[in-house]
């Protein structure tokens with residue numbers, strides 16, 4: 001059982017979305033406020049390809065099928081804990 005929902009990706013080692021070459025992707029500086037915002041969220045970053053000049057945003061984190069199972073598990077856990085706490089409070093302090 002794994003407990004993580006997000007898995008870190010390594011865009012520097014993935015294929016270029018444009019020319020499909022490996023190892024040509026490098027981090028790129030932000031050029032406008034939208035790109036600065038993207039960088040600020042820390043969920044994605046700006047990259048560019050040294051070979052073909054492609055420039056764009058790549059996610060730093062990804063989800064897989066286990067993420068949804070884990071997320072569901074967390075939701076069930078939170079709901080059941082909330083229910084138990086509510087019952088305890090009602091039994092002890094409820095009128």
Ligand SMILES: [Zn+2]
Nearest residue numbers: 016019049052
């Ligand atoms: Zn490229």
